[in-house]
Every structure is written in structure tokens, then in C-alpha cells.
Amino acid sequence: MEGKFSAFEREELCNFIKTTNRFTNGPLVKKFEENWSSWVGAENSVMVNSGASGNLITSAILKQANGIGEVIVPAIGWSTDISSLIQLGLKPVFVDVNIENFSMNEIALEEAITPDTIGVVLIHTLGFNGLSDKIIELCKKNNLFLIEDCCEAHGAKFRDQRVGSFGDLSVFSFYYGHHITTIEGGMVCSKSAQFNELAKMFRSHGMVREAEENTQETFKAEFPDLNPLFTFAVPGFNLRSTEINAFLGLQQLSKIDSIIDIRTNNLIFWLESLDSSLYFTEFNLEGSSNFALPLLLREGDKKLFSKITECLKKNKVEFRIGTAGGGNLAKQPFVLENSHRVSGELINANKIHTFGLYIGNHENVTPSQIKLISEVLNDL
Numbered sequence: 150m151e152g153k154f155s156a157f158e159r160e161e162l163c164n165f166i167k168t169t170n171r172f173t174n175g176p177l178v179k180k181f182e183e184n185w186s187s188w189v190g191a192e193n194s195v196m197v198n199s200g201a202s203g204n205l206i207t208s209a210i211l212k213q214a215n216g217i218g219e220v221i222v223p224a225i226g227w228s229t230d231i232s233s234l235i236q237l238g239l240k241p242v243f244v245d246v247n248i249e250n251f252s253m254n255e256i257a258l259e260e261a262i263t264p265d266t267i268g269v270v271l272i273h274t275l276g277f278n279g280l281s282d283k284i285i286e287l288c289k290k291n292n293l294f295l296i297e298d299c300c301e302a303h304g305a306k307f308r309d310q311r312v313g314s315f316g317d318l319s320v321f322s323f324y325y326g327h328h329i330t331t332i333e334g335g336m337v338c339s340k341s342a343q344f345n346e347l348a349k350m351f352r353s354h355g356m357v358r359e360a361e362e363n364t365q366e367t368f369k370a371e372f373p374d375l376n377p378l379f380t381f382a383v384p385g386f387n388l389r390s391t392e393i394n395a396f397l398g399l400q401q402l403s404k405i406d407s408i409i410d411i412r413t414n415n416l417i418f419w420l421e422s423l424d425s426s427l428y429f430t431e432f433n434l435e436g437s438s439n440f441a442l443p444l445l446l447r448e449g450d451k452k453l454f455s456k457i458t459e460c461l462k463k464n465k466v467e468f469r470i471g472t473a474g475g476g477n478l479a480k481q482p483f484v485l486e487n488s489h490r491v492s493g494e495l496i497n498a499n500k501i502h503t504f505g506l507y508i509g510n511h512e513n514v515t516p517s518q519i520k521l522i523s524e525v526l527n528d529l
């Protein structure tokens with residue numbers, strides 16, 4: 150099995166390394182950013198060295214734009230959506246998710262909004278579209294900053310438009326197990342030139358030289374005693390990508406559509422093959438671009454769930470209990486130790502936490518493998 154990189158692609162990578170003299174953040178990063186923007190349908194993209202780095206940048210821009218306040222997050226997702234807020238002094242407010250897409254519930258979101266709310270982090274979990282008209286309307290009506298985390302949802306669509314193009318900002322991950330990979334890597338997309346400029350500065354130490362010419366001129370005029378090359382406008386990080394990762398990204402982008410087709414067909418076949426009296430199968434597939442194959446017990450049966458995990462272990466099938474982030478994030482030590490709020494009951498998140506898991510999906514996973522696993526699980 151070739152994994153994510155074919156022999157030819159590995160050869161091309163070696164040739165690139167042998168011949169280039171530019172290894173960090175350069176023309177290939179820029180080209181990948183441009184191509185990514187046009188594929189997603191986003192105005193701007195800034196490549197970073199991971200999805201978690203993307204989370205850090207979007208949270209930093211949210212704080213820069215709206216100051217300190219509460220940010221509504223789903224209880225099912227990923228740690229760095231929450232930890233980036235905590236690190237920047239913002240307060241996560243956890244709400245429940247839907248069973249049919251494992252993503253933020255719109256009624257729970259509405260109930261969690263207070264005068265202190267400044268933003269929403271919407272996670273498109275497992276490649277399901279997590280957006281709805283109501284969520285977009287709630288953000289608009291309450292003047293809330295919308296961040297879409299699309300790290301598990303490259304190519305997922307809402308109303309026939311790719312996710313990541315709706316929010317004020319969005320984040321993608323190119324970690325190894327994702328739809329496409331740069332080994333480590335990520336992307337921050339934004340709608341406005343101002344946020345794009347901020348993303349570039351936060352990515353690169355906070356440096357003004359990353360900004361547009363007119364911004365650089367403004368800082369030069371306001372801070373005449375500072376060296377323009379070393380003027381730091383925002384409290385930045387170094388989250389830049391190398392050219393090597395961008396080289397891989399460009400290669401991978403050329404096959405993303407066929408990868409998504411295979412993954413999505415795998416999900417459909419998986420749900421058709423599972424015994425729907427034992428397992429929940431009525432997921433919302435509209436616009437889905439599958440990340441991993443979900444398994445959720447229809448009834449909360451602890452005995453059956455441990456039989457399933459034992460069986461998967463015995464057969465060397467990798468799985469993650471509670472989905473990618475380990476289930477209900479509001480239970481995690483780093484959350485309990487820091488300022489946060491839980492709004493409403495996390496009924497579905499707890500169900501997924503205790504009776505849900507996922508099995509990996511990949512363009513090399515075949516229908517016969519899916520059939521075999523589902524038959525074994527149905528027999529339990």
C-alpha cells in the first residue's frame with residue numbers, strides 16, 4: 150500500500166529538495182494558498198504548520214477584533230479549538246451537538262448567547278456539514294464572529310458551497326489522517342483583507358512587514374523610531390509552514406476531489422451495511438465529505454459497546470472512542486481547571502462520549518473491508 154504519497158510523488162519530492170534553495174515560507178506556500186482559496190471558494194488563505202496553529206490564529210484574530218468575552222463551542226470537537234481560547238483569556242461556553250451530524254445544535258446555541266458572547270466556533274465534525282441557515286442568522290443577528298473549523302471536513306458543502314467559505318474565518322488541517330495531507334500543516338481562510346493581514350502577522354511573530362504596503366506605511370509614520378523590518382504590530386507566534394509541506398499540498402490538491410468521492414462512497418456503504426436496529430444510521434449526508442466512519446449505538450448498552458471495542462481491538466481495526474476529540478470536551482482536565490461555562494445539558498455529547506466511536510476512512514479503504522467489519526459488528 151502506498152499510503153498517502155505514491156512512489157512517483159515521493160520521487161518528485163526528493164527532486165524538489167535536491168534542487169530548491171528556498172525551504173521556508175516562500176513561493177510554493179503562496180501558490181498553495183492561492184489554489185486552496187479557489188478550491189474552497191474563500192477570499193484569502195494563509196498556510197500554517199498545523200490545524201491547531203490555525204485555531205490559535207483564528208482565536209487571536211477574534212480577540213484582536215472583539216476583545217475578551219465568551220465564545221460558544223460544541224462539546225464534541227477537538228482540544229485546540231478550546232485550548233486556543235483559554236490561552237488567550239477567552240471563555241469557552243459548551244453547548245450540545247446533534248446526533249445526525251455530531252455538530253453544534255442550533256437551539257442550544259441560541260440559548261447560550263448572552264451579552265458577553267463575542268463569537269462562535271462551529272466544528273464540521275467528521276466531515277458532516279455543521280452549518281444551518283439558523284446558525285448563520287443567529288451569528289448575524291447577534292453580531293457574533295463565526296469561526297468554522299473544517300479540519301475534518303475538506304470539501305463538505307452547505308447549500309452547494311464548500312464549508313470554510315461562510316465564516317469570518319475558517320481553519321483546515323492537513324495532518325496525516327485527513328482528506329489530504331502535507332504531513333503536518335493547516336490553513337486559515339478569511340473573508341476580509343484585514344483578517345488575512347492579521348493572520349499573516351500572527352503567523353510570523355506579529356511582524357508588520359507581513360502586512361500590506363499601506364499598513365506598513367501607517368506603522369512607519371506612527372512609530373518613526375522603530376526599524377520597519379522589526380516592528381511588531383500584534384502579539385504573534387511563529388506558525389509558518391515550510392516549502393516542503395506546500396509542495397506536498399499542491400500535489401495532494403490535484404487529487405482531492407477523487408479522494409473525497411471515495412471517502413463519501415465508503416461512508417454511504419458503511420451506513421447501508423450496518424444493522425440499523427443496533428446502530429444509528431440516519432446521519433445527515435447532505436454535503437458530507439467523510440473524515441471517518443461513525444459508529445453510535447442506538448440504545449445505551451455498555452455491554453454491547455465493550456464487546457464492540459474488544460472485537461475491533463482483536464481484529465486490529467483502529468478506532469477512537471467518542472470521535473476525534475475523545476468525546477465530551479467539557480469533561481477534560483484542561484477545561485475543568487480553567488474558566489468555562491456549560492450551557493444546557495450535553496445529552497447527545499454524552500451519548501457520543503459513552504456509546505460512540507469512529508473507525509478510520511481513507512481512499513485505500515475498500516468496500517469489501519467495510520463489508521467485513523460491518524458484518525462482524527452486526528453479529529455482535
Ligand SMILES: Cc1ncc(COP(=O)(O)O)c(C=O)c1O
Pocket residue numbers: 199200201202204226227229230272298299300301322323324334335473
Ligand atoms: C476539528 C479539529 N480541529 C483541529 C484539529 C487540529 O489539527 P492538527 O492535528 O493539524 O493540529 C483537528 C485534528 O485532527 C481536528 O479534528
